Amino acid sequence: MAVETSDKPNLPKNVDDDDDDMPITFKRNPKKSPLYSEVKKTSSQSHEGQSKKQITDGPSDKPNLPKNVDVDDDDDDMPVSFKRNPKKSPLYSEVKKTCSQSHEGQSNKQITDGPSSNGQNSKPSPMKPSAGISKTPNSAAVKTSSNKSPVANSKSKPLLGQKTSIDVKKDTKVIENTPKVKCDDSEDDDDDKPLSSKWNIKSNHDNKVVAPVMKTSAKDSDEDDDVPLSAKLLRNCNSETSTRNNDDSDKKPNSKVQKDRQNGSSTSNKQTKPSTLPAKRELENSDSKNSSVKKSKVSDSAASIKTKQVTVKPSEIKTQEEDDDDLPISHRIKKSADKPSSTKKIVTKVTKVNKSGSTSFKKQTKSKKTNSKQTKNKSKKSGSGSEYSKSTKLLPSGDGQKKWTTLVHNGVIFPPPYQPHGIKMLYKGKPVDLTPEQEEVATMYAVMRDTDYMQKDKFKENFWNDWRKLLGRNHVIQNLKDCDFTPIYDWYQSEKEKKKQMTTEEKKALKEEKLKQEEKYMWAIVDGVKEKVGNFRVEPPGLFRGRGEHPKMGKLKKRIHPRDIIINIGEDAPVPECPIPGERWKEIRHDNTVTWLCYWSDPINPKLFKYVFLAASSSLKGQSDKEKYEKARLLKDYIENIRAAYTKDFTSKDITKQQIAVATYLIDKLALRAGNEKDDDEADTVGCCTLKVENVTREAPNKLQFNFLGKDSIKYENTVEVELPVYNAILKFQKDKGPSDDLFDKLDTNKLNTHLKELMPGLTAKVFRTYNASFTLDDKLAKDTKDGDVAEKMVVYNHANKEVAIICNHQRSVSKSHSAQMTKLNEKIDELQAVLKELKVDLDRARKGKPPTKSSDGKSKRNLAPEALEKKISQTNAKVEKMRRDMMTKEDLKTIALGTSKLNYLDPRITVAWCKRHEVPIEKIFNKSLIAKFAWAMDVDPDFRF
DNA sequence: CTCTCGACTTGGACTCATTGGG
DNA sequence: CCCAATGAGTCCAAGTCGAGAG
Numbered sequence: 003m004a005v006e007t008s009d010k011p012n013l014p015k016n017v018d019d020d021d022d023d024m025p026i027t028f029k030r031n032p033k034k035s036p037l038y039s040e041v042k043k044t045s046s047q048s049h050e051g052q053s054k055k056q057i058t059d060g061p062s063d064k065p066n067l068p069k070n071v072d073v074d075d076d077d078d079d080m081p082v083s084f085k086r087n088p089k090k091s092p093l094y095s096e097v098k099k100t101c102s103q104s105h106e107g108q109s110n111k112q113i114t115d116g117p118s119s120n121g122q123n124s125k126p127s128p129m130k131p132s133a134g135i136s137k138t139p140n141s142a143a144v145k146t147s148s149n150k151s152p153v154a155n156s157k158s159k160p161l162l163g164q165k166t167s168i169d170v171k172k173d174t175k176v177i178e179n180t181p182k183v184k185c186d187d188s189e190d191d192d193d194d195k196p197l198s199s200k201w202n203i204k205s206n207h208d209n210k211v212v213a214p215v216m217k218t219s220a221k222d223s224d225e226d227d228d229v230p231l232s233a234k235l236l237r238n239c240n241s242e243t244s245t246r247n248n249d250d251s252d253k254k255p256n257s258k259v260q261k262d263r264q265n266g267s268s269t270s271n272k273q274t275k276p277s278t279l280p281a282k283r284e285l286e287n288s289d290s291k292n293s294s295v296k297k298s299k300v301s302d303s304a305a306s307i308k309t310k311q312v313t314v315k316p317s318e319i320k321t322q323e324e325d326d327d328d329l330p331i332s333h334r335i336k337k338s339a340d341k342p343s344s345t346k347k348i349v350t351k352v353t354k355v356n357k358s359g360s361t362s363f364k365k366q367t368k369s370k371k372t373n374s375k376q377t378k379n380k381s382k383k384s385g386s387g388s389e390y391s392k393s394t395k396l397l398p399s400g401d402g403q404k405k406w407t408t409l410v411h412n413g414v415i416f417p418p419p420y421q422p423h424g425i426k427m428l429y430k431g432k433p434v435d436l437t438p439e440q441e442e443v444a445t446m447y448a449v450m451r452d453t454d455y456m457q458k459d460k461f462k463e464n465f466w467n468d469w470r471k472l473l474g475r476n477h478v479i480q481n482l483k484d485c486d487f488t489p490i491y492d493w494y495q496s497e498k499e500k501k502k503q504m505t506t507e508e509k510k511a512l513k514e515e516k517l518k519q520e521e522k523y524m525w526a527i528v529d530g531v532k533e534k535v536g537n538f539r540v541e542p543p544g545l546f547r548g549r550g551e552h553p554k555m556g557k558l559k560k561r562i563h564p565r566d567i568i569i570n571i572g573e574d575a576p577v578p579e580c581p582i583p584g585e586r587w588k589e590i591r592h593d594n595t596v597t598w599l600c601y602w603s604d605p606i607n608p609k610l611f612k613y614v615f616l617a618a619s620s621s622l623k624g625q626s627d628k629e630k631y632e633k634a635r636l637l638k639d640y641i642e643n644i645r646a647a648y649t650k651d652f653t654s655k656d657i658t659k660q661q662i663a664v665a666t667y668l669i670d671k672l673a674l675r676a677g678n679e680k681d682d683d684e685a686d687t688v689g690c691c692t693l694k695v696e697n698v699t700r701e702a703p704n705k706l707q708f709n710f711l712g713k714d715s716i717k718y719e720n721t722v723e724v725e726l727p728v729y730n731a732i733l734k735f736q737k738d739k740g741p742s743d744d745l746f747d748k749l750d751t752n753k754l755n756t757h758l759k760e761l762m763p764g765l766t767a768k769v770f771r772t773y774n775a776s777f778t779l780d781d782k783l784a785k786d787t788k789d790g791d792v793a794e795k796m797v798v799y800n801h802a803n804k805e806v807a808i809i810c811n812h813q814r815s816v817s818k819s820h821s822a823q824m825t826k827l828n829e830k831i832d833e834l835q836a837v838l839k840e841l842k843v844d845l846d847r848a849r850k851g852k853p854p855t856k857s858s859d860g861k862s863k864r865n866l867a868p869e870a871l872e873k874k875i876s877q878t879n880a881k882v883e884k885m886r887r888d889m890m891t892k893e894d895l896k897t898i899a900l901g902t903s904k905l906n907y908l909d910p911r912i913t914v915a916w917c918k919r920h921e922v923p924i925e926k927i928f929n930k931s932l933i934a935k936f937a938w939a940m941d942v943d944p945d946f947r948f
Numbered sequence: 949c950t951c952t953c954g955a956c957t958t959g960g961a962c963t964c965a966t967t968g969g970g
Numbered sequence: 971c972c973c974a975a976t977g978a979g980t981c982c983a984a985g986t987c988g989a990g991a992g
Contacts, residue, residue, distance in 0.1 A: 541982070678986065755988090
């Protein structure tokens with residue numbers, strides 16, 4: 003059983019192996035119906051990751067299974083969505099989190115008063131109800147659900163019951179008690195039972211009735227919903243204070259008053275003194291004092307509130323946390339567990355994460371609700387409509403939902419002002435005087451001499467246009483051609499050299515200095531928990547380095563000032579002091595429906611913004627990451643029917659439908675990106691919906707050759723065998739069009755996604771990438787992992803990872819030294835071969851009692867026993883083998899980037915569970931930052947399957 | 949409905965620090 | 971111990987996608 007179970011799920015993709023073999027599937031199916039369903043699924047998945055070029059898979063897959071047929075039939079009659087939804091709908095809604103919540107979220111947004119607030123206010127409004135898509139009912143649910151679970155079931159049967167019950171309990175607890183203590187308990191529970199297990203379980207159970215996933219969510223949401231994660235965290239943190247969420251919300255109203263606070267500048271002035279102020283301030287006293295002083299407007303109540311909410315002192319936090327950071331996660335977890343009461347109320351990040359992780363999905367749901375509620379309260383103060391809020395479960399992940407309750411941070415750090423070097427460049431051979439501003443830009447250009455940009459006319463042209471504006475019409479310098487930047491370039495090189503020459507100590511000192519300056523910007527306190535900030539450094543000025551043939555490359559990206567920056571921070575938090583004397587922030591907002599801490603508009607394209615977010619290891623990011631993977635897993639339940647549906651539409655008379663079907667097929671099979679429309683002032687790249695006729699070449703009888711530039715102008719080349727109807731449809735779409743016409747002229751990403759959403763709640767084009775990537779990993783690992791040592795298992799993992807990278811077309815440029823390295827390795831191998839040869843000769847001689855030959859340099863060698871020689875030979879052989887393998891891998895991976903998929907597409911729970919099952923240390927696969935980022939996945943059940 | 953805005957994820961290259969083989 | 975290769979971390983460009991405005 004076991005075997006079967008495990009196998010089944012995975013089967014599908016056989017990239018390498020046997021695509022055709024339906025046999026396998028078939029064989030298996032017969033046995034267990036449940037399994038069979040799984041099999042089927044798999045089979046349907048035909049994609050193959052194979053080498054980029056070749057993906058051949060058979061279309062055949064889908065058609066085969068009997069079951070499919072059934073399904074299909076059903077489906078055919080009604081839209082897939084229909085069938086399924088009915089059952090699920092309720093659940094489903096939960097999952098989504100919907101939002102009917104229209105409550106206000108707005109209030110938050112509110113803006114700032116600030117003088118400066120130019121028009122910017124337009125933030126999105128708060129929450130919109132996103133409509134829950136209740137519309138789509140599903141009927142297929144039953145089937146689906148039954149299908150999937152087999153695996154899980156078999157595995158965890160015993161556990162199931164248990165776990166489940168536990169879960170429930172846990173949840174309950176949580177909900178009910180607010181007290182921190184309880185929370186802790188709950189946490190513990192969670193820890194014991196990995197999330198995954200929960201999920202699995204649920205899904206298993208559900209089987210017959212409802213789609214697993216959904217159910218889960220439903221459950222969760224119900225229970226947990228009331229208590230937002232953040233709240234829990236908060237509690238923990240504050241436990242001492244005994245502050246609760248409620249308090250917060252209650253207070254809010256008051257806080258609202260504060261709203262009027264001035265923008266940072268004024269505030270900052272007041273605050274000015276201690277730079278650290280902000281950080282410290284939340285603390286108890288400091289606050290009260292400072293706050294009153296600082297914020298003229300802040301009401302006392304507000305201040306007090308503040309105190310309560312953020313109990314943690316930043317400084318303290320830091321210390322603790324920092325300590326923790328050094329520890330391995332596991333330790334940290336433990337530690338945190340221990341910490342509780344004694345230490346401040348600070349919850350370590352890890353703890354938090356775990357917690358969230360365990361329940362995150364649900365929690366999230368609830369948190370939203372709660373949030374919305376709170377928000378409302380805030381703005382209006384009254385309305386607690388909890389019920390109301392509840393109804394709004396279905397929030398679209400998008401926004402409108404409250405993301406935090408309290409947010410404290412110190413803003414951003416600016417690059418140092420330009421230091422003129424005074425080196426004169428030459429114009430027509432003569433030194434030219436430049437103002438510091440002119441020199442700064444000249445230096446940016448000079449420094450790029452060695453890059454490829456210098457070969458591009460567009461780059462030079464754009465640079466010249468911008469620089470010329472700085473020089474002024476009548477400047478000596480009249481054209482770029484006669485400019486010689488060499489002196490500046492040389493100066494720059496020597497500066498670089500100097501830096502390199504610094505002693506380690508000097509470097510260290512410098513580093514420390516930098517750290518000291520930056521430290522306060524590195525952390526934010528979100529709902530009482532200290533979290534790392536992602537990019538707190540404002541981008542320095544420079545020349546725009548667009549990728550591919552970007553029309554704006556070389557343009558001057560001007561310096562960003564505080565007056566360009568909009569700060570988002572808790573109402574009760576001190577506005578960060580403006581680091582540049584005499585300047586002030588553009589605007590201060592208190593919008594808790596978004597996660598950014600700051601933003602400014604992109605100087606190159608004012609329509610775009612640059613945001614400062616929390617780091618990937620933050621729970622806010624972790625939560626959404628987890629949701630992403632859960633959504634992808636949900637797709638697993640729908641994929642069969644979705645495939646059946648689009649297959650059916652390959653021949654639809656409705657051209658739009660047909661295009662949607664084919665596009666969906668390509669996205670599913672090839673993991674193409676959606677392909678939004680692009681402006682003319684962007685590089686000309688495409689995704690699925692924007693494919694041009696010329697990007698796809700047909701090769702009879704049924705192959706399609708793709709060739710286009712995708713995101714980041716990375717080339718996508720692939721020839722794939724497709725199902726005949728697809729081939730014919732492409733033929734039809736290309737007919738009577740020019741090479742640069744849109745292949746899918748009736749389609750855009752909006753329509754496509756709208757359609758996808760009818761098939762599955764929350765489904766969008768990019769979910770297929772996540773799904774296919776994670777599914778492939780899970781499948782490959784299950785299929786290919788054999789007994790062996792860690793190194794061998796790593797090979798299996800890396801191979802699976804590589805396959806995913808190929809599917810997703812994650813490329814990297816070949817390193818400059820690649821060929822040199824290969825040559826070197828080859829030489830070494832040759833050398834070793836020579837040694838081998840000699841050793842063999844010596845062995846021969848030794849066996850005959852003769853002395854060894856002389857070594858190449860004429861020296862005589864030691865007389866070795868034949869056994870010793872044999873040993874040496876085998877060692878050398880092993881060495882050669884290893885080198886060969888290394889070379890192959892290196893050559894193999896020279897253009898493939900494994901990191902991207904690991905970071906963005908592979909559900910970490912697959913990896914963690916696999917590591918647990920096969921006793922591979924997780925550190926072998928995830929580095930420190932990945933472990934931090936995936937903290938939410940670390941307690942997954944070893945039986946977890948995607 | 950379409951277009952634009954806004955927020956957030958994805959992604960390759962660069963930079964800096966660490967590592968490990970000679 | 972030294973240096974190149976590796977790997978971690980940073981940077982910031984370039985996508986995706988929801989939602990509101992028109």
